[in-house]
Amino acid sequence: MGIEKSYSERENFTSKVTSYFSSLSSAVGLGNIWMFPVLTGLFGGASFILCYVFFALLTGIPVMISEYVIGRRTRTNAIDAFRVLGKPYLKITGFLGLIGCLFILFFYSSVAGWVYAYIGKSLTGGFKDLSSLSMTKANAASQEIFNHVINGLKEPFMLQLLVLSVVAVVLILGVKKGIERLSKILMPVLFVLLVICAVKGLTQPGASEALKFLFVPDISKLNSSTILTAMGLAFFKLSAGSGTQTTYGSYFTDNTNLVKNAIQVCISDIVVSILAGLAIFPVVFSFHLDPKSGPGLLFNTIPLIFSKIPMGGLFMFLFFLLTGIAATMAMLSLVEPVVAYLSNKKSLTRNTAILATTLLIALVGFFTVHQGSYVNSIQLFGLNMSFFDFFNNVSTNYLLPIAGILFSITTGWLMDSVTFHDEITNGGILNENVYMILRFVIRYLTPILILIVFLNSVGILK
Ligand code: TRP
Numbered sequence: 512m513g514i515e516k517s518y519s520e521r522e523n524f525t526s527k528v529t530s531y532f533s534s535l536s537s538a539v540g541l542g543n544i545w546m547f548p549v550l551t552g553l554f555g556g557a558s559f560i561l562c563y564v565f566f567a568l569l570t571g572i573p574v575m576i577s578e579y580v581i582g583r584r585t586r587t588n589a590i591d592a593f594r595v596l597g598k599p600y601l602k603i604t605g606f607l608g609l610i611g612c613l614f615i616l617f618f619y620s621s622v623a624g625w626v627y628a629y630i631g632k633s634l635t636g637g638f639k640d641l642s643s644l645s646m647t648k649a650n651a652a653s654q655e656i657f658n659h660v661i662n663g664l665k666e667p668f669m670l671q672l673l674v675l676s677v678v679a680v681v682l683i684l685g686v687k688k689g690i691e692r693l694s695k696i697l698m699p700v701l702f703v704l705l706v707i708c709a710v711k712g713l714t715q716p717g718a719s720e721a722l723k724f725l726f727v728p729d730i731s732k733l734n735s736s737t738i739l740t741a742m743g744l745a746f747f748k749l750s751a752g753s754g755t756q757t758t759y760g761s762y763f764t765d766n767t768n769l770v771k772n773a774i775q776v777c778i779s780d781i782v783v784s785i786l787a788g789l790a791i792f793p794v795v796f797s798f799h800l801d802p803k804s805g806p807g808l809l810f811n812t813i814p815l816i817f818s819k820i821p822m823g824g825l826f827m828f829l830f831f832l833l834t835g836i837a838a839t840m841a842m843l844s845l846v847e848p849v850v851a852y853l854s855n856k857k858s859l860t861r862n863t864a865i866l867a868t869t870l871l872i873a874l875v876g877f878f879t880v881h882q883g884s885y886v887n888s889i890q891l892f893g894l895n896m897s898f899f900d901f902f903n904n905v906s907t908n909y910l911l912p913i914a915g916i917l918f919s920i921t922t923g924w925l926m927d928s929v930t931f932h933d934e935i936t937n938g939g940i941l942n943e944n945v946y947m948i949l950r951f952v953i954r955y956l957t958p959i960l961i962l963i964v965f966l967n968s969v970g971i972l973k
Pocket of ligand 1: 539543750842845911
């Protein structure tokens with residue numbers, strides 16, 4: 512006999528479409544539009560993307576499905592879920608995930624702040640001079656604007672506070688109202704804007720070089736840090752290994768096809784990332800920018816694309832607005848598991864939990880937000896990393912994959928197979944072969960692959 516299904520008074524997402532959009536709204540965010548191009552540039556293009564897709568399929572999706580299973584079965588957050596499953600010692604998985612969420616929020620909120628700054632600047636015509644400048648001058652002007660945004664003393668911090676206030680307000684308005692409605696309308700609009708940018712990118716002189724960079728892999732560029740980063744990015748972009756997808760799974764209806772949902776989210780997520788790449792890299796090569804230029808890549812290139820488009824100012828405003836909204840929705844999904852956990856504990860009301868969480872993020876986030884200042888030059892633990900890099904690296908490359916191993920071991924080995932079968936096939940209705948393949952992947956491939964990447968990255972395996 513499997514573990515009893517849990518029912519509760521919590522609201523559920525009302526349809527399969529909503530399950531897809533809610534999970535997608537967590538997946539699509541700065542990971543696609545900002546981090547994916549930045550890392551693709553830094554780690555050599557197509558070979559990195561190939562590696563990313565490999566890990567998305569064999570580690571990201573299986574962990575995401577494991578989380579859905581655990582969430583829907585127990586109808587609770589990623590920590591209490593393990594108690595309901597009768598494995599209280601595995602609550603550590605949920606805690607690792609929660610710490611992962613917080614670490615991500617510490618730096619994610621600064622980048623979201625930059626996006627908010629760009630929304631304001633494009634609305635008030637801050638980029639209008641770019642179109643009349645020569646290529647080199649426009650490029651220099653665009654970099655100047657970015658440096659200005661990230662290096663101020665007060666502004667970056669105020670922007671981060673603004674982002675966090677928006678997150679808090681939306682959450683106080685409630686899961687359903689906040690998340691369901693927004694994502695169904697906004698995701699498609701963001702998609703259309705990205706298509707416009709990508710089409711424009713492809714008409715730039717650097718397009719063929721960009722296509723080569725993005726799609727013709729040079730396997731010799733792969734090394735252990737590329738592989739570790741590609742795996743981390745797979746977790747980060749799919750929001751896997753943090754308990755976020757467990758929380759979403761806990762709101763899914765009984766007839767949601769978990770495997771299909773995860774695959775659809777992953778494909779959409781990859782398409783959005785590739786579109787961002789197609790928009791950005793042609794500009795990089797046309798303007799002879801350095802693909803390895805790091806966090807500023809998105810912010811330096813997008814204004815240059817729009818300066819070449821009729822009504823570019825309006826489109827640019829819409830682009831940053833939607834990116835800002837996507838980033839905010841992704842943040843909702845990062846804060847949600849922390850809040851769900853704190854408020855399930857009797858002592859905190861949901862609203863107090865929301866305020867406490869956002870306040871904590873603002874306090875620690877203060878240290879990540881000051882790119883050009885003394886704070887940023889502090890090297891934590893002698894690791895040669897700023898606060899920003901530290902939180903980014905530890906959460907993405909380590910916490911999420913480690914929790915990922917535990918999530919997959921839970922569904923693959925510890926949960927009884929009747930329960931797992933029941934969740935994957937929706938009580939025997941769905942395809943049996945999918946279950947067989949998935950079970951093999953989750954039991955063996957996923958945990959072993961993650962382990963190999965870790966061992967490889969610390970030089971134990973060569
Ligand atoms: N996936 C989101 C992005 O690409 C970020 C995100 C939201 C996330 N929720 C998460 C990352 C949970 C890891 C875990 O921007």
